[in-house]
Amino acid sequence: MNISTSTQSQETKVCKPSLIGFSRKDLSDIAVDMGQEPFKGLQLFKWIYDKGSRDFDSMTDLPQGFRNKLITAYSLKRPTIKNEYISEDGTCKWLTSFEDGQQAETVMIPEGDRITLCISSQVGCTLTCKFCYTGTQRLVRNLSAGEIVGQVLVAKEQINNCVYKNLKEKKMISNIVFMGMGEPLYNFDNIKKSVEIIKDKNGIAFSHKKITLSTSGIIPQIKKCGEEIGLNLAISLHSPEDAIRTQIMPINKKYPIKELIKACKIYTQVSNTKLVTFEYVMLKNLNDSDEDAKKTCKIS
Numbered sequence: 036m037n038i039s040t041s042t043q044s045q046e047t048k049v050c051k052p053s054l055i056g057f058s059r060k061d062l063s064d065i066a067v068d069m070g071q072e073p074f075k076g077l078q079l080f081k082w083i084y085d086k087g088s089r090d091f092d093s094m095t096d097l098p099q100g101f102r103n104k105l106i107t108a109y110s111l112k113r114p115t116i117k118n119e120y121i122s123e124d125g126t127c128k129w130l131t132s133f134e135d136g137q138q139a140e141t142v143m144i145p146e147g148d149r150i151t152l153c154i155s156s157q158v159g160c161t162l163t164c165k166f167c168y169t170g171t172q173r174l175v176r177n178l179s180a181g182e183i184v185g186q187v188l189v190a191k192e193q194i195n196n197c198v199y200k201n202l203k204e205k206k207m208i209s210n211i212v213f214m215g216m217g218e219p220l221y222n223f224d225n226i227k228k229s230v231e232i233i234k235d236k237n238g239i240a241f242s243h244k245k246i247t248l249s250t251s252g253i254i255p256q257i258k259k260c261g262e263e264i265g266l267n268l269a270i271s272l273h274s275p276e277d278a279i280r281t282q283i284m285p286i287n288k289k290y291p292i293k294e295l296i297k298a299c300k301i302y303t304q305v306s307n308t309k310l311v312t313f314e315y316v317m318l319k320n321l322n323d324s325d326e327d328a329k330k331t332c333k334i335s
């Protein structure tokens with residue numbers, strides 16, 4: 036009696052991997068492994084990322100046998116929203132919870148017809164930028180590609196079903212920015228895979244021109260990002276002077292402004308996007324003088 040109880044509890048603890056975060060190629064491979072034609076993987080991809088399906092039984096154009104095998108081996112689990120904070124201007128901040136209980140922020144910013152979604156790439160951060168609350172927390176772990184894409188799927192559903200449910204016309208996410216918790220270039224492989232999935236025309240179908248990666252300026256990864264990912268780049272600048280920028284962002288000691296600008300120029304040469312923007316938080320009596328503004332304009 037005791038033995039069977041313990042076996043049962045072990046079985047219930049086994050977590051089936053979620054297919055959220057699997058690319059079109061991954062799903063075709065799974066389809067083939069399960070005795071299907073590769074295009075069944077494409078159909079599965081469309082159900083997951085285009086239609087946003089939450090259960091295999093709803094995928095009615097897939098053979099029942101294939102669906103049964105998928106149910107046995109995989110789940111379609113997504114992150115969940117633990118808390119929602121809505122400000123007066125309509126900005127929603129969601130505390131997103133992942134399967135192991137770790138949490139990160141996803142933020143939706145409405146502005147006229149546009150909706151910008153800021154997604155997290157890590158839980159915590161190794162950097163200690165002075166203006167950032169996440170900078171006071173230690174790095175817990177990188178988010179997986181599935182957890183990154185999952186934030187987009189959850190936000191789409193939330194926007195359609197909850198935030199704007201009474202509108203006749205559905206509002207859509209117009210821009211995605213990797214600007215939540217964490218330094219995305221320190222989670223390169225998962226960002227790359229998540230962008231591949233988010234861009235895929237058979238699913239979420241988001242143009243690379245509408246996706247921006249915001250970085251504190253991790254120089255060795257910038258060129259690689261241009262070559263291998265290719266999306267809009269935003270640099271946290273915050274001062275034209277190395278001494279001040281290092282105070283605000285200690286990473287500047289390792290990757291100073293001159294080298295950073297050089298890396299940005301290379302980015303525009305190797306990437307399919309030519310857009311690099313610079314972010315500047317004004318901090319009283321530190322980087323907000325007229326002189327700072329003039330010097331910032333002259334950075335080259």
Ligand code: SF4
Binds near residue numbers: 160169171215251
């Ligand atoms: S890199 Fe981003 S998340 Fe990390 S401390 Fe700096 S601003 Fe905050």
